[in-house]
Every structure is written in structure tokens, then in C-alpha cells.
Amino acid sequence: MRKRASYLSMSTAAAAAVAILAATPAAASPGLLADPTAQSARTPLERQVLPAGDGWASADGGTTGGAAAAPADVHDVSDRAGLLEAFAASGERPKIIRVHGTIDANTAADGSALSCTDYAAGTGYELEQYLQDYDPAVWGRDRDPAGAQEDARRAAAAKQARTIRWNVPSNTTIVGAGPDSEIRGAALRINGADNVILRNLTFSDAADCFPAWDPGDGRTGAWNSEYDLLQVINGATHVWVDHSEFTDAPNPDSEQPSYFGTPYQVHDGAVDVTNGSDLVTISFNRFTDHDKLMLIGSTDSPTRGDPGKLRVSVHHNVFEDVGQRAPRVRYGQVDVYNNHYVVPENGSVPYVYSLGAGIESHIYAEANAFTLPAGTDAAEIIGRYKGTTIATVDNTVNGKKVDVRAAYNAAVPEAEQLTHDTSWTPTLRTQVHAAQAVPALLARTAGPVLSTGGVR
Template sequence: MRTHAPLLALAGCTALVLSLTSPARAAAGSGGPAPRDFARGTLPAGDGWGSAGTGTTGGAAAAPEHVYTVTTWAGFKAALAADTGGAPRIVRVVGTLDATGGGCAAFEAAGYDFARYLADYDPAVWGRDTPVSGPQEDLRAASARNQAASVKAYVPAHTTVVGAGPHAGITGGSLQIQNAGNVIVRNLTLESPLDCFPQWDPTDGATGAWNSEYDAMVVHGSTHVWIDHNTFTDGRHPDSSLPRHFGEIYQQHDGELDVVRGADHVTVSWNVFADHDKTLMIGNSDSAAATDAGRLRVTLHHNLFTGVVERAPRVRFGQVDAYNNHYVVKKDRPYAYSFGIGHESRLYAEKNAFTLPAGVGAGRILKKWKDAPVTAVGNRVNGRPVDLIAVHNAEVPEETLRPGAGWTPVLRTRVDDPRAVPGLVAARAGAGRLR
């Protein structure tokens, strides 16, 4: 194997080895055919909203000196921060990068004491009418800022982040695709970040709640993004493993994927979203018309949602095309809904497959948050065709939904029979299954 890149020293970062190997030369040396270089893949024409207009090419055209191979979280952040003068870049992830290797103690501000926090803000002491404040809350917030600075990694424009091999991934990190157009993320297993310092809010609901930060990935104000063949999971830290304080679950997870704040032209394809609560949110506020109206156009196809509780997705404003996805509701997991119909949304849900256990009615697949029209056609539940809107309106008459989203998707390269979707998605979706 021939290594082309030198050792780079990036200001303020650990030195990063850039090992750039030509797959064609490696294969030629072994006498075999050249494998496909997925790092230089681009979103096919017509493949969802991400292909609109200029399309999504990420770092496919990166020069050799802008191809980075990383094996540590520090090296990954350094590669994303490297100055390419705006030129395309490829960041190849080898193995699993751990964003929180030092544990939560590494982020604690001096003087922060969780036992003291619990004692100070116990509802029996503090009450439930006033948001928490005071020294321990200030130290909690300072600790949270330390964690945020460490676990957030900002992906710049014209970048492809790709797992090298079937076992590449990130644990505890949050990929921020923020105000950065033309980005591709593929072939990574992303274990949801664990918030070390959730905030207690005694005024949240009737009994209060713990509120956490850090999505595994956020598309914020960015356009032309392709998220493909990744696995999103809570991994070693499912909600069932989390403790309870003040009678409420000590929630340390936020979302798996958010598309928010004016993001637009996004294709999410062939991913696995597994065993999570608030999974995928498109649009984060009913009051964000200034940034979100006419945007948040997202395509979701051939994804597996398994063991997720809700938001698969929840939609505000956007024209969202969801087709050929497989939704598996597990009998031993809580379930609220799959499609959330929100403020000024225009969801078009076609030819999806749903696998529901006994006791879970098809009327729960849709959830009305605000009045907005929705199209749901050609979907199957447990192998049988079901009119999702009609069954919802019959089973949940207090949340009557209006049919007819008012638009018809055209950016699709293939639409499979929903009876074939479970098998197709099981065989091909998720990290390590690029072909």
C-alpha cells in the first residue's frame, strides 16, 4: 500500500496522520478487481430532495491532500477543522471513535456535585412551581458547556464523512451539519450521545422532567445533505438502563437525527434507527416560519425504524416524502406513534410497511399535533393494505386528519412494492451494508 499524505500538525489539535491509499493500486497489487470507493460516491440524480437543483456530491472531488483517515475523536475533529480553502474533503473513519473516553468526570466544573444537586432541587425542598437556579444549577450548566465543546463535531461544506469498512462508528459524539451545504455521511454506526448533565425542570408537565441535550446528528440550516447507510442506536445505554430521580426517568438521550432551522433538500436513505424514544424531528418549532416555511424538504426511503417510540418522523412545515420504509413496533417496547403531523406540514407517506404486535392498532401510526393535510397511500400493516388516515380517524376521532398533502413527489429513483420492503431493508439498510 502506498501512503501519500504527510503528518499534519493542526493548530490547537493533536497531530493527525493522513494515510491516503489508492484502492485501485491496492487491488491491482493483489491481482483482484478494484473495489468501489464509497468515499467518492455521490447522491444519484433523482434520489429524493437531496438531488434537487445542484444535487449532493459532498467531498467526492477532494484532492489527495484533502483526504483524511482518522482513528481517534481528536483526529476526526482536527480533520473537519483543517483549512482546505473551501475545497472538498473526505474524512474516512477507521474503527470506533469515542467522544467521551474520559467519562463524565472529565467535563465536571470544579465544585459540581450531583448528590448536592439532587438535595438542593428535590421537589420536597424546591417545589414544582419555579425553574431551578442557584450555585449547583450554574455548575451543572458550566459542566454541560464543557461536554458540548468536546462532543460536538462540526462538519463543513463540501465534505464526505464515511466509515472505512463494516465496523466504523462514533460513540458519544454529536455530528453538527450546521450552515454547511453539500454534505454526505455514510456507513457509520452512531451510538447516541449520553448527556452527563441533564437539567431538572420541575415545571415540565405535572410532575417535572429531566431534559437532555445532544442528538447523534443535526442538520441545521444546511442544504443538500445525504445521510445514507448509517445505524443510529442507543447501543450500550438504552433508556431501560437509565436510573430515576424525583420519580422521573433520568433522561440522558435527545434525538437520533434532527433536521431543523431552515435545513432543506435532504435525502435520508437505507439507515437503521433502533431502540430510541424521540427519534427523528423535522422542524423544531411552530413559530419558525421565517426560517422554515418553504424549506425542510426531506426524503426518507428504505430506512428501518425498529423499537422506536415516536418521531419517525415528526414534521413541521416541510414537504416530507416517506416511502418504502419499514416500521417495526416491538411488543416489549413502548410505542406512541410513527408519523407526527405538525404545524403546516405536508407529509406524503407511500408504500411503507408496518409490523405491529398484538394490541397495537394501526390507528396509532399517525399522530395529529396540529391541523395539516397528509397523504398516506399504498401502505401495508402486517402485510395487509391499510388506509392509515381512515383507520386513524375511526380509532382516534378527536384527532381527525385531513387527506391530501397537496403535492406529489417526483424525485424517486425506485419505488418497491411494500410487501418486499421488509426483506429489502433487513438485508441492505444500515452501516456495513454498502454495495
């Protein structure tokens, strides 16, 4: 087992810098504070950077976000208008945004709440009419919806997108000012940007008011929603997502109705990394009450710029009541270690799988803990979607070491089996804990548990 000091402790170089930091106000020397070797528990949360060696986002120059922001580029926000103003300020100069309380994306410019009815107003969209027009018994299943109600749905959806879809600029750190800081209903995008840090926040309920009906999706058709809580897209690089929570609560898809015999799904992904994005570290987060969680890789086609990119580290996260895609990978080298996967006995989200091996994927899954209910076979941990290899090392199921790849292979025909991936071995890691220790460790440390004065 390879051991390194975790980011919660100080390296020798960092300890040597403490005296300098103690005598240097944060705003007076931002360049110093953007240096990982000068970081310590005395560094304010918003000035902390991703330490060297902590996952793929630490490669090729590292991730510092807005740690070097000048005093004028530090913003305290508590509503949608303030957050969008902070995004627009300063261009791409380093900036820090501290979120206070709950910011609701579904609000108008004057701060009043917006509902799905508000977005539909003036478009002519009515769900009841939409259901009548495109009922498979009337419309059939061999053509996509078209006509007045589909046009109206698209218009209403565009109004919501203009309100809740926000792009995070390069060289930005967004932190929760306290562990109760929340961004609700937003579809955040790191869209072609570089050097972004998101920490100590809850991201919740990016619900699509107007899911699209696709009668040809699968055997029964499907309702497809538009928004992820966070998209890392279009060549975005150097992204660190840490000590946050991602959840559909208080509006889980399990409480939505079914139409045409198919669940009316209003949420898409939680964190997706696609379209040639690269160098991402996702650490110490909690993911709860969500179905299709984390997609890494756009499509099976290599034309989206994914081959050679999509290098992502996923470590020390809790995945609880998550249906699938934790993660599902195409093309990328994805390091998945020291996570705790919890499948509840009577969860609200049907469990499908955790690790999805897609086309040309290279997942290295080590020392993860899987807590499964009685009757759930370890073979279900892996899902195969045109993948051929996966590395699974020293993982546990209900506290006992299990070769989950072997369990999967034993349950499927030989043509669907996965070989051990020998194409790479992860090196950019913090301390790798024994899988048996992971559940207790993450019960204390995952999610928004940080303070603005340093790590608690």
C-alpha cells in the same frame, strides 16, 4: 407505481462512463467522479455521490460532498484528534474523511477516556446535591432551577459540549472504511453547511452527562438532554445520510434511573432537521433503541425560517424499537416511503407513534411496512400535533394493506381528524417497492453494509 432505476444499478450514461473511469485514477480526475452520470459500482465508496432523482437532496444542483477531493484532502482517521484535524483542514475545499474502527468523542487531547466525573471536576456539580436542591417537594414546580447547583450543572455541561459537539464543514464526505466503523458519543452538527455526505457509519450514544430538570415540562416535569447524534441546523442544505446506523446502545434510556418520578433521559434526537434547513435525503439506515428519533421543524412559530424549507426524503430505512418522531414534522414537505417500522413485542422503548403531523406539515407516506405486536392498533401509527393533513398511500400493517389515516381518524373525535394531503406529490424518488417486499429487502440492505470498493 412510478419506477426508476435504483442507485445500486447503473444508468445508460453511467455505463458509458465506465471505460473512462477504468482508465482514470480516482485522484486524477475528481471533477468527473463528482458527476452522478459517471458513477458506477466501480467508483470507490468515498467518491460516490447522490444520484439524480434520489430524494430532496438531489434537487437544486444535487449533493456531491467531498467526491472531488484532491489527494491531499483525503484523510484516514481513527481517533477524535484525527477527525477534528480533518474537519479543520482544507477550509471548504472538497474533502473525504475515512473512519477506521471506533472513534470515541469522550476523550481528552491525549486520547485518554473522559467520564461524567471528569467533566464535573472543578465545577462543584454533584448529582445528589442537585436532586436535593431541586426536589419539587422543596423547590416547587412553578419556577426553573436556579442557584449554585444549577450554575455548576451548566458549567459541567459546557465542558462536555466543548469536547463532544463537532461541526461538519461544507463539501465533505465522511464514510466508514468498513461496516464496523463507528463514531460514539459525539453530537455531530451540520450547522449552516452545504453539501455533506455521511455513509456507512454507526453513530451511537450521544449521552448527556448533565440533563436539565424542567419542573414545568408536562404534568410531571421532565429531564431534558441536550445532544442529538446528528443535527442538520441553521439553514444547512444538500445533506445525504445513507447506509448508517443510529442507536443509543449500549446505553439506552430504559436503563437509566428515575428521579422525581420521571425518567432520567440522557439522549435527545437521533437525526433532527431544523432551523430552516433544506434538501435532505435519509436513506437505507437503521434506527434502533431510541425514543424521540427524528424532528423535522424547530418550533410551531414560523420565525425560525422553517416555512418553505425542511424538504426531506426518508426512504428505505428500518425503525426498530423507536418510540416516536419517525419523523415528527412541522412545515416541511417530507417524503416517507419504503421504510420498515418494527415495534417489538417487549421493546425497551415505549411506543407512542411513528408519523407525527405537526403544524403545517406535509407528510407523504407511501408503501411503508409496519410490523406491530398483537394489541397495537394501526391508529397509533399517526400522532397529531396541530397538523391538519397527511397522505398515506399503499402502506401495510403486518403484511396487509391498511389505510392508516382512516384508522387514525376512526379512533379520534371529528375535530382531531386529518384530511388527505393533496398539496404536493413527490417526484424525486428511486424505485418504489411494494410495501410487502420492504421488510425482506431492508433486512439485507439497510445499515452499514457497504464496502470501500463499491456497493456490496
